[in-house]
Amino acid sequence: xxxxxxxxxxxxxxxxxxxxxxxxxxxxxxxxxxxxxxxxxxxxxxxxxxxxxxxxxxxxxxxxxxxxxxxxxxxxxxxxxxxxxxxxxxxxxxxxxxxxxxxxxxxxxxxxxxxxxxxxxxxxxxxxxxxxxxxxxxxxxxxxxxxxxxxxxxxxxxxxxxxxxxxxxxxxxxxxxxxxxxxxxxxxxxxxxxxxxxxxxxxxxxxxxxxxxxxxxxxxxxxxxxxxxxxxxxxxxxxxxxxxxxxxxxxxxxxxxxxxxxxxxxxxxxxxxxxxxxxxxxxxxxxxxxxxxxxxxxxxxxxxxxx
Amino acid sequence: xxxxxxxxxxxxxxxxxxxxxxxxxxxxxxxxxxxxxxxxxxxxxxxxxxxxxxxxxxxxxxxxxxxxxxxxxxxxxxxxxxxxxxxxxxxxxxxxxxxxxxxxxxxxxxxxxxxxxxxxxxxxxxxxxxxxxxxxxxxxxx
Numbered sequence: 001x002x003x004x005x006x007x008x009x010x011x012x013x014x015x016x017x018x019x020x021x022x023x024x025x026x027x028x029x030x031x032x033x034x035x036x037x038x039x040x041x042x043x044x045x046x047x048x049x050x051x052x053x054x055x056x057x058x059x060x061x062x063x064x065x066x067x068x069x070x071x072x073x074x075x076x077x078x079x080x081x082x083x084x085x086x087x088x089x090x091x092x093x094x095x096x097x098x099x100x101x102x103x104x105x106x107x108x109x110x111x112x113x114x115x116x117x118x119x120x121x122x123x124x125x126x127x128x129x130x131x132x133x134x135x136x137x138x139x140x141x142x143x144x145x146x147x148x149x150x151x152x153x154x155x156x157x158x159x160x161x162x163x164x165x166x167x168x169x170x171x172x173x174x175x176x177x178x179x180x181x182x183x184x185x186x187x188x189x190x191x192x193x194x195x196x197x198x199x200x201x202x203x204x205x206x207x208x209x210x211x212x213x214x215x216x217x218x219x220x221x222x223x224x225x226x227x228x229x230x231x232x233x234x235x236x237x238x239x240x241x242x243x244x245x246x247x248x249x250x251x252x253x254x255x256x257x258x259x260x261x262x263x264x265x266x267x268x269x270x271x272x273x274x275x276x277x278x279x280x281x282x283x284x285x286x287x288x289x290x291x292x293x294x295x296x297x298x299x300x301x302x303x304x305x306x307x
Numbered sequence: 308x309x310x311x312x313x314x315x316x317x318x319x320x321x322x323x324x325x326x327x328x329x330x331x332x333x334x335x336x337x338x339x340x341x342x343x344x345x346x347x348x349x350x351x352x353x354x355x356x357x358x359x360x361x362x363x364x365x366x367x368x369x370x371x372x373x374x375x376x377x378x379x380x381x382x383x384x385x386x387x388x389x390x391x392x393x394x395x396x397x398x399x400x401x402x403x404x405x406x407x408x409x410x411x412x413x414x415x416x417x418x419x420x421x422x423x424x425x426x427x428x429x430x431x432x433x434x435x436x437x438x439x440x441x442x443x444x445x446x447x448x449x
Contacts, residue, residue: 076388079440080422081367104343128340130348139349144443147354147366155341156350168345 007191010184014230014281016266022283024185027064029056030072030083031091031114035121035150037082045077058257059091061121081148086114087186089280089287093177093226094118096253096278096292101126103172108161108213111138113145115177120151129154130171132161162212173222174213178206180227180234183289185282203233207241214246214297223248223295230281230289232265239277239293240270248295250276257285261293309334309355312363315413316426317377321369322355333357365426367440373415374423380406380415381427381434388418391425392441397434405429413437 011021032042039061046053050069056062065072072078073085094115099105101123110116110131119129131154133142139158146154157167161176181202184190206227213223225242227234239261242248250273261277263270280290313321327334330349337352344351356365365373374380383391387401397416408414408429416424416434425439 074444076392076418076422076424076440079392079443128343130344141447143350143354144447146350147368148443150368152336152353152368153340154351155344155348157346157348166346169343 006195009196010191010194013266017232017262019281019283024282024286026087026185026288027286028067028072029062029064029086029088031059031086031118032061032063032083033081033117033121033149034061035125036080042077042082045082049075049077056088056091058255059088060095061118062086062088062091064088079148081150084114084117084145084149086118087288089285089290090114090228091118092255092257092278092280092290093175093224093292094122096226096255096294097173097175097222097224099123099127099129099173104128104169105130106164106167106171106174106213106216107131108164108174108176108209109133109179110142110156111135112141113149115175116142116154117145117149117151119175120153121149123153125151125153127153130164130167130169131156132159132164134158134160161209164212164216170218171216171221172218173224174217175224175226176209176213177226178209178234180206180229181231183228183230183282186228186288199229199231199233202229203231203238206234206238210238210242211246214242214248214295217297219297221297222251223297225293225295227291228288229291230279232262235279235291235293236262236265236270236274236277237268239274242295243271243273247298249298250274251294251296252276253278253292253294255292257287258290258292259284261291308358308363312356312365313373316373316379316415319376321372321376327355328352332359364438364442370415370423370425370440374417374421377415378406379408379412380417381408381429382406382417382419382421383424384419388424391416391434391436392439394436394439394441394445396436397427399432402432402434 052066053063107116111133116131181199258278258280260275277293334355335352354366382404412429427434427436
């Protein structure tokens with residue numbers, strides 16, 4: 001009985017936010033690794049072994065795939081690092097971050113390495129990426145990903161992002177793909193596992209991380225905050241909190257998919273700028289739930305507070 | 308241990324050991340950009356390989372680097388490729404071409420695209436597997 005109540009509880013919340021819940025089935029997807037192979041060669045290789053690829057229109061390097069004969073997580077092309085199995089929405093936060101070749105970038109919560117390797121790919125292995133991961137058992141996957149995909153511009157630390165100042169440098173760009181409560185599209189048992197207390201606890205940790213990341217940004221540095229949660233406490237409410245309490249302002253995200261961030265949440269009116277964020281509802285986008293915000297560190301606010 | 312490993316295939320200098328750093332039992336090639344870091348990382352730059360007991364386990368980068376520079380290879384067909392990355396030895400019927408190998412030699416195993424899948428020892432028209440890239444999957448299961 002409790003399980004149904006949980007699902008009903010969350011579905012009612014989505015209704016209050018203007019959405020009618022629908023179950024969806026995610027299409028398997030990957031990201032081609034342009035450090036090792038170009039799109040044309042990659043398409044040829046996989047076509048030859050009978051794998052159908054469909055370009056994901058709203059990503060730069062993503063493909064949906066259809067493979068009936070074998071698992072795409074066990075073939076030579078995978079082992080040689082020609083692609084990374086990555087959900088479609090998950091590819092967006094690094095595209096929004098848009099790391100440049102000469103920059104110093106932080107990936108604050110890196111494992112298992114999908115976004116870290118994507119950052120290196122876009123930077124063409126130039127510049128420097130610092131990747132942090134707290135949990136030792138997730139480090140193996142992360143190291144394997146870096147090796148397999150031919151990434152050589154990353155320094156990896158086993159570290160809680162809250163202590164990232166120990167690395168001793170400031171960053172041009174930071175990706176905070178924060179630990180969150182997840183969503184029903186990527187976890188079929190999500191409704192059984194989650195409750196609002198867990199969501200609120202997660203939101204509190206995310207605010208601590210947002211503050212720390214802001215401290216580590218250079219002036220006019222960029223922070224992309226993303227979660228795979230649908231819950232406003234972890235998304236728009238945290239962004240609104242950041243705008244009130246940190247020297248950050250939001251930049252417009254131009255994506256061809258998703259809705260604007262919500263500026264009214266359960267009767268609370270938020271800063272209008274929150275609509276510059278992007279929210280992906282699974283039943284609209286056929287992806288997992290996702291949320292992205294792009295902040296710039298407000299130099300003027302910082303100098304004002306120093307007077 | 309790295310030079311000892313490389314000497315199994317070639318006397319040519321592939322890596323200058325003075326450019327290597329060691330974190331734990333793992334070796335990396337790093338350059339000047341990492342000098343800004345105040346704290347020593349766990350993993351950085353190009354992963355070269357690691358010591359495991361008395362053996363050296365090469366990285367994918369080192370295997371590909373060797374494959375680009377040396378001509379001591381066994382080419383295998385698709386069946387042999389699949390069997391090898393599932394950690395099996397390569398049988399005679401899967402070998403499509405040999406390049407400068409004789410019995411007892413260490414050799415790289417490459418597929419039809421000249422992509423290195425690992426290495427082994429050439430023995431009487433078969434290759435005894437020592438290391439293959441399927442290791443990426445097996446290490447995750449541990």
